[in-house]
Amino acid sequence: MARMKSHVLGALLVAATAGMASAADQAVPHLPNGLPDFSSGNMGFASDGVEFFPVPGEKFVPVTNDPAHPFCGNRRMAKCGNQILPPIGDTKNPILQPWAAAQLKRTNDEILSGKESFEAMSRCWPGGVPGMMLFTAQPAYWVQSPKEVTILYSRGPYQRHVYLNVPHSKNVEPSWFGESVGHYEGDELVIDTIGLSDKTFVDWYHTPHTDKMHVIERYKLIEGGKRMQGMITVEDPGTFTTKWSGLHYFNRQILPISDSEYVCAENNNANYFDEPGQVPIPEARTPDF
C-alpha cells in the first residue's frame, strides 16, 4: 500500500513537473495573431557562445574542437589559465568529406603555427548561414511582418530577409546570406536557406561548405522568452557525408533597436587592419558612386 502510494505520488510529481515546464514555455510572448513574438519588449537576441552543440539522441554531431586543443574564447579564458586559445576543429568528425577534413587540417596547422584565426565578423565580413548565428555578441532583432521576418544585426550591420510562405526561386545566385524562405510551425519559426556562397564558413572552426549547402533553421523561444533556441540541420553532400544537426542558444537582450548601433568598420586604424596575416576588412578601393 505504501509502495503504491509512493508510485502514485511519484507519477503525480512527474506529471506536475512536466506540466510546469511546459507552462513556462507556454508563457513565451505571442503576437495578437497567436504567432510567437520574437521582439516584444524591445527584445533582441545575442549569441550565447560560439559553437553548435550536439542534438541529444542524434548520431551525427557538428564539428567541435579537437580534443587535443580545447577552445577557450573570451568567456572561458579563466578556465584556461587566463589565455584565449583559438578554435581548432576536430578533423576526425565522420560527417566531413575527405577534402573538407583536409582543408580543416590545413587551417588548423596554420593557426597552430601562429597565424591569426580568421573570424568573419571580427573582420567585418558577413558570417553567412548558419555561421551568422554564432556571431551576435551584440543583439540581433527578429522583426516580424506579415510577409517577411527581417533579422537585423546591430553589429556590422547586417540584414537577413526571410520571405514567408513562398517557395525558393528557380535559379538562386550564390550570395553571402543566400535566399531564405520561412514559415511558422506552431511556436517555431522555420527558415530554409539555399544559394549560400562558399566564401563563408559553417562555424568558428572554419568548416567549409559548397554553394549547394542547404540549411534549415528552427527557432523557438524557451524559458518564458528569456532565451531562444536555434536548431540547424545542414545538408551538403559535397562537403558532408550525411545530414547533421546542431543546437545553439541566444540570450535575450532588452535594448531597443534605436539604441543599438555597432559599426564594425569604425575606427579603422591602418596599423591594426594592415597587420601581417590579418584578412583585410571589406574595402572599396573605387567608390561605388
Added chain:
Amino acid sequence: MRFRAARMALAGGAVLALAAGAAHAAAAPDITGIWWANSYSPSMKAYLVGGGDIPLNEAGKKKYAENQAGLKDGSLMDRARRYCTPDGLPRSLATPYPFQIIDGPQGQMSWAYEQNAMIRGISMVKPLDSLETLSVLPFWNGHSAGHWEGDTLVVQSAGFNESTLTDATGLPHSDQLVTTEHIRKVNGGKQLEDVITVHDPVYFTRDWQARFAYDNHDGLRLTDYVCGEKHRDISKIEGINEARAQNAARATAK
C-alpha cells in the same frame, strides 16, 4: 552654452512628440515597404528646398573648403564609400539603392538600407534624450525618435558622430547637428517624400531643408551589400553615371 540651442530644438520636438504620438497612434498610416529613389546627386544642393545655395556661415565655408581639398588630395577619407560605414544624415537619404521601412520591433520602426546594409532604428514610444546625453555615445546615423502627425511621420535625430559628411562633396556638420524629417506618402501613395530640416548652428547661418522622393518597389528584394564587391546595377538611376565619372576623373587627377 554649447548645447543650448540644440537642446531647445530637441525639447520643443520632444513635447510635440509625446502629445502627437498619443493622439495619432491609432490612425498611423502605413509607409512600410520597399522604396527607391530614381535619381541621385552627390551634392545636397540638388535637394535644397527653395533652391539657391546651402547657407554656410564663415566657419562652415572654411570647413567645407578644407573637406573639399582633403577629398581631392586624399587626406580626408570618405569612410562611407571606402569602408562602407553609415552615411549619416541627411546623406543616407540620398542613397541610390533601395531601402525598406518596417513597422517593428514593438514600439520602433526600422529602416533597412541595402547600401552599406545600414540600419536605422526609430523609437516611436519615447522622445530623444538631451544632446548632452546622446553625445556620450554618438551614432553614425544619430539617435532617432518619431511620432505621427496626421499622415506624416516626424522623426527627430541627434547625437551624431563627426565621422560622416553631410554630402559626398564634403559638406560638413558638427556634433550639434539635429535633424527633423517629415515623411509621408505623396502622389497617390506611389511615392514617399522625406523633407529633412537640418539644424547645425556651428556651420550654417540658419536651418535649411532638403527634399527626397522615392518610388514604391514592393516586391523587390534587397540584396547583400559587402564593401568593394559587385552590387546591383544602378546605372539607370539618373545622375549615377555622372557621379561615377566625376569620381573616376578625380582618381585620375591624383
